[in-house]
Amino acid sequence: MQTHTQDGREPAVKTGLFGYQLLTDPRFNKGTAFSQAERDQFELNGLLPPAIGNLDEQVSRRLQVLRSFETDIERYAFLRDLQDTNETLFFALLIENLEELLPIVYTPTVGEGCEQFSRLYRKPRGLFLSYPQRSNIERILSHPSFDDVRVIVVTDGERILGLGDQGAGGMGIPIGKLALYTGCGGIDPSATLPIFLDVGTDNAARLADPLYIGWRHERLRGQEYDDFIETFVDAVRRRWPNVLLQWEDFAKNNATRLLERYRDRLCTFNDDVQGTAAVATATLLAAMNVTGRPLAEQRFAVLGAGSAGCGISAQLTHALVEAGVNAKEARGRFFLIDRDGLQVEGAKEYASFQRPFVQAAPVVQGWKLEQPDRISLLDVVRNAKPTVLIGVSGQKGAFTQAVVKTMTTNCERPIIFPLSNPTSRAEATPEDIEHWTGGRAVIGTGSPFPPLTRDGKAFKVDQTNNSYVFPGIGLGVTAIDATRVSDGMMMAAARALAAVSPALGNSKDSLLPPIASLREVSVTVALAVALQAHSEGLVAHPVATDEIEGLIRRAVWVPRYRPYTRGR
Ligand SMILES: NC(=O)C1=CN([C@@H]2O[C@H](COP(=O)(O)OP(=O)(O)OC[C@H]3O[C@@H](n4cnc5c(N)ncnc54)[C@H](O)[C@@H]3O)[C@@H](O)[C@H]2O)C=CC1
Numbered sequence: 001m002q003t004h005t006q007d008g009r010e011p012a013v014k015t016g017l018f019g020y021q022l023l024t025d026p027r028f029n030k031g032t033a034f035s036q037a038e039r040d041q042f043e044l045n046g047l048l049p050p051a052i053g054n055l056d057e058q059v060s061r062r063l064q065v066l067r068s069f070e071t072d073i074e075r076y077a078f079l080r081d082l083q084d085t086n087e088t089l090f091f092a093l094l095i096e097n098l099e100e101l102l103p104i105v106y107t108p109t110v111g112e113g114c115e116q117f118s119r120l121y122r123k124p125r126g127l128f129l130s131y132p133q134r135s136n137i138e139r140i141l142s143h144p145s146f147d148d149v150r151v152i153v154v155t156d157g158e159r160i161l162g163l164g165d166q167g168a169g170g171m172g173i174p175i176g177k178l179a180l181y182t183g184c185g186g187i188d189p190s191a192t193l194p195i196f197l198d199v200g201t202d203n204a205a206r207l208a209d210p211l212y213i214g215w216r217h218e219r220l221r222g223q224e225y226d227d228f229i230e231t232f233v234d235a236v237r238r239r240w241p242n243v244l245l246q247w248e249d250f251a252k253n254n255a256t257r258l259l260e261r262y263r264d265r266l267c268t269f270n271d272d273v274q275g276t277a278a279v280a281t282a283t284l285l286a287a288m289n290v291t292g293r294p295l296a297e298q299r300f301a302v303l304g305a306g307s308a309g310c311g312i313s314a315q316l317t318h319a320l321v322e323a324g325v326n327a328k329e330a331r332g333r334f335f336l337i338d339r340d341g342l343q344v345e346g347a348k349e350y351a352s353f354q355r356p357f358v359q360a361a362p363v364v365q366g367w368k369l370e371q372p373d374r375i376s377l378l379d380v381v382r383n384a385k386p387t388v389l390i391g392v393s394g395q396k397g398a399f400t401q402a403v404v405k406t407m408t409t410n411c412e413r414p415i416i417f418p419l420s421n422p423t424s425r426a427e428a429t430p431e432d433i434e435h436w437t438g439g440r441a442v443i444g445t446g447s448p449f450p451p452l453t454r455d456g457k458a459f460k461v462d463q464t465n466n467s468y469v470f471p472g473i474g475l476g477v478t479a480i481d482a483t484r485v486s487d488g489m490m491m492a493a494a495r496a497l498a499a500v501s502p503a504l505g506n507s508k509d510s511l512l513p514p515i516a517s518l519r520e521v522s523v524t525v526a527l528a529v530a531l532q533a534h535s536e537g538l539v540a541h542p543v544a545t546d547e548i549e550g551l552i553r554r555a556v557w558v559p560r561y562r563p564y565t566r567g568r
């Protein structure tokens with residue numbers, strides 16, 4: 001991290017790079033903004049056009065080019081190329097235009113980026129650790145360019161957004177998430193490392209694609225898979241004992257299992273399980289200001305009993321208990337519906353992460369059902385009368401008109417969150433929900449949607465996405481060297497986000513702060529997370545409570561060109 005000297009000038013960064021190598025290293029490249037003195041010192045004369053520019057000019061030039069493309073996937077490819085050419089410029093552009101660019105760097109366009117990854121692939125970024133290279137992992141991680149790594153996002157590509165198994169194309173997700181760690185959370189980009197664990201793919205189209213860049217092999221499972229993950233985690237712990245490791249977009253049979261296996265062995269969390277739970281909890285707490293009905297009175301229907309559905313239900317159960325509901329009753333408030341219908345005792349074998357949210361058989365006795373052998377979402381909404389409906393199933397249109405309209409018979413202001421990503425997988429569009437409920441629903445979506453019209457004015461749709469929390473978790477954890485990510489830290493993140501809800505002061509306002517303010521939101525989340533880690537004794541070095549905010553603020557990386565000096 002760079003700091004200012006006492007006279008306010010930044011210390012120069014030493015680099016052994018010069019000439020063409022300096023211009024082709026995205027961490028050091030300044031493009032046309034290299035000064036004449038730097039061009040002389042680093043042998044750049046002739047390699048650059050003569051005009052000397054600056055970061056602001058470069059940002060406006062790139063923005064013009066970006067806006068001239070016709071499609072978002074072209075914009076995505078352009079931004080990925082810029083990131084791999086000049087990181088400072090990429091992040092300056094991103095940070096100054098968060099609201100416009102997040103839907104490209106992140107959901108929904110990143111989904112298409114993953115699907116097209118083999119075609120778009122240009123330059124190396126991060127690490128592809130493939131099964132055939134398993135005995136080399138330690139050597140691969142040992143490269144000096146990774147010495148400063150503090151945050152890793154890792155995927156095996158099996159459940160990419162709601163798009164399923166994308167094989168090596170899944171690498172687009174760790175790259176996108178880490179772009180937000182820097183763009184929103186202020187983590188120094190040289191401290192971030194995207195990793196793809198290539199254990200093959202079961203995506204037949206990818207395996208048959210001659211241009212596929214991944215390991216052309218069916219997905220490994222069972223002991224071979226577990227041993228590979230163990231080798232990876234062991235190598236990570238040895239190389240970076242205090243790194244924050246974020247698991248992302250693993251399939252449901254692995255996500256919670258791996259989290260439980262490793263959460264006490266290193267500083268780690270699963271974003272789909274825990275990050276999603278934190279943002280959903282925060283948005284719901286904020287929604288209480290709009291509906292006027294306290295959390296302790298809510299009943300929940302959750303479509304999709306996977307990583308996100310069970311993670312959300314677990315954290316909300318804690319929140320209900322904290323609000324005074326007893327634990328058994330709190331769990332009973334959750335109705336989780338998967339492919340086979342409502343999770344209910346005796347219907348089938350449930351995975352261990354699903355079991356806490358299996359309804360007792362007597363609860364559904366006497367329910368009127370559409371079909372006798374299956375309890376559908378509509379049956380649940382009719383009979384259990386939930387006040388909150390959450391979609392994390394990846395199933396477009398699963399919140400039908402009948403389901404949504406029935407929600408309005410349960411309560412005056414139903415809370416309806418179709419959280420699946422990307423946009424094409426949302427369980428319902430805000431426009432339809434607004435129409436079907438006559439404007440009574442409180443809405444949150446996973447991906448961005450255009451504003452609604454309410455009382456003749458544009459009304460922003462809240463994007464209930466874990467991007468509101470994971471960058472702040474990363475900033476808080478790394479700023480104070482937290483050793484673990486606890487449930488308490490996740491709850492602190494959720495409460496901190498809820499506490500900055502615009503709806504707190506005005507029940508007609510948004511539930512979440514604007515996307516454009518994500519950098520400030522992340523500092524707020526970081527502070528809450530760091531204070532909680534401190535109070536739980538989960539910090540590597542002693543630090544005074546009143547120093548924590550300063551540590552966080554000083555840790556925030558800002559894109560600007562630093563002075564360089566030649567040396568090793
Ligand atoms: N807004 C946000 O921040 C986040 C959104 N998500 C989205 O949530 C979705 C699910 O993610 P995960 O839980 O990690 O995936 P998952 O694969 O663990 O869970 C999805 C569940 O939905 C079930 N399902 C599939 N079809 C169904 C149907 N017709 N009816 C009911 N259930 C059905 C699956 O059997 C599975 O249990 C994805 O689209 C993902 O993009 C996930 C994490 C964060």
Ligand SMILES: CC(=O)C(=O)O
Binds near residue numbers: 161162249272446465
């Ligand atoms: C947002 C996110 O993590 C997901 O859709 O998987």
Ligand SMILES: [Mg+2]
Binds near residue numbers: 161248249271272
């Ligand atoms: Mg995810």
